[in-house]
Amino acid sequence: MRRVLCREFADPERFELVEEPGPEPGPGEVLVAVEAAAVSFVDGLIARGGYQLRPPLPFTPGTAVAGTTPDGRRVAALLTGFGGFASHVVVPEDRLVPVPDGVDAGVAASSMESHGTIAFAFRDRVTVRPGEWVVVLGASGGIGQAAVDHARAAGARVLAVASTPDKRAAALAAGAEAAVGYDALKDTIREHTGGGADVVIDPVGGDAAEAALRALGAGGRFCVLGFTSGAIPKLPANVVLLRNRTVVGVDWGDWSRTDPAASRDLAEDVLRRIGAGELHPARPRNLPLADAATATRAYAERSAVGRLVLTP
Structure with a gap:
């Protein structure tokens, strides 16, 4: 088998591609020949030792x-012990999720975390009603495009926020009704939503977070999903208090590790909805396993548009 090896917590450029004997499944386990391994922003954080989870070294990234x-x-499958950047993985039988006919392997792999996160958010953390305005920050990324897709499926109107014209075009292609940049964000959101947004999905953080919070209307809900900007915002409590706003955290990773059976069921439902045409994730861009560092760096530098997968 071939796999990417991380021997120390460092930049992805230190990844090694090694070849070694394949793993042997034990009782209740299944060997999976990997056709696509999803790459995410978090993979780079873990590799650099900047995430709350620090796997024992050496390890293979990818979940x-x-x-x-x-x-x-x-x-x-979602892997609890990492190891996805490989040609083969061993997975417990009860963690396997069937991929429906017509769903590409790259779409399946790249949707497990991004669409799974938003499915968890919309089901367990926030209510999105038909006709409401949902503002999605970082709308061209994996989480952002999934948020656009789920919001449209829920009957909401979507305002996408992205930093460049090509990223805004990608968000529109994913189903957003309108797409804007980050300049004068509070006023821009209020103008496009007719006075204030109902829900903000924020995987970005930084200065944009407070501007989007201030752009919420009465009873607005602000969902914290991450900080791809690298800056954790300090949201003013008085702005939350005014107009009965709510700030809610969405930590799909912690939930999925706490209740892996429920996480598996949610992932199966996401893939079922994709297969049924209820959700419409874009096909990811494929890169060879040897380009794991390039793919991971693209997320860290915020240059990736949509999803990337490694194809062993």
Whole structure:
């Protein structure tokens, strides 16, 4: 088998591609030949030692894969112990998620975390009603495009926020009704939403967070999903108090580790909805396993548009 090895917490340029004997499944486990391994912003954080989880060294990054089993089943899986950047992985049988006919392996792998996060957010953390305005920051990224997709499926109107024209075009292609940049963000959101947004989805953080919070209307809900800008905002409590706003955290990773069976069921439902045409994730861009550092760096530098997957 081939896999990417991280021997120390450092920049992805220190990744190594190694070849070694393949893993042997134990009782209740299945060997999966990986066809696509999802790459995310968090993979780079973990590799650099900047995430709350620090796996024992050496380790192989990657937590979401799709591929085939020896008996020919098309499956996807969320890996609790990392290891996805590889040609083969061993997965407990009860963690395998069937991939519906017509759903590409790259789409399946890249949707497990991004669409799973937003499905968890919309089901368990925030209510989105038909006709409401949902503002999505970082709308061209994996989480952002998933948020656009789910909000549209819920009957909401979506205002996408992204930093460049090509990123805004990607957000519009994902289903956003309008797309804007970050300049004068509070006033821009209020103008486009007719006075104030109902929900903000924020995986970005930084200065944009407070501006978007101030742009919420009465009863507005602000969802904190992450800080890809690298800056954790300090949201003013008085702005939350005014107009009965709510700030809610969405930590899908902690929930999925706490309740892996429920996480698996949610992932299966996400893939079912994709297969049924209820959700419409864009096909990711494929890169070879040897380009794991390039793919991971693209997220760290915020140059990636949409999703990237490694194809062993």
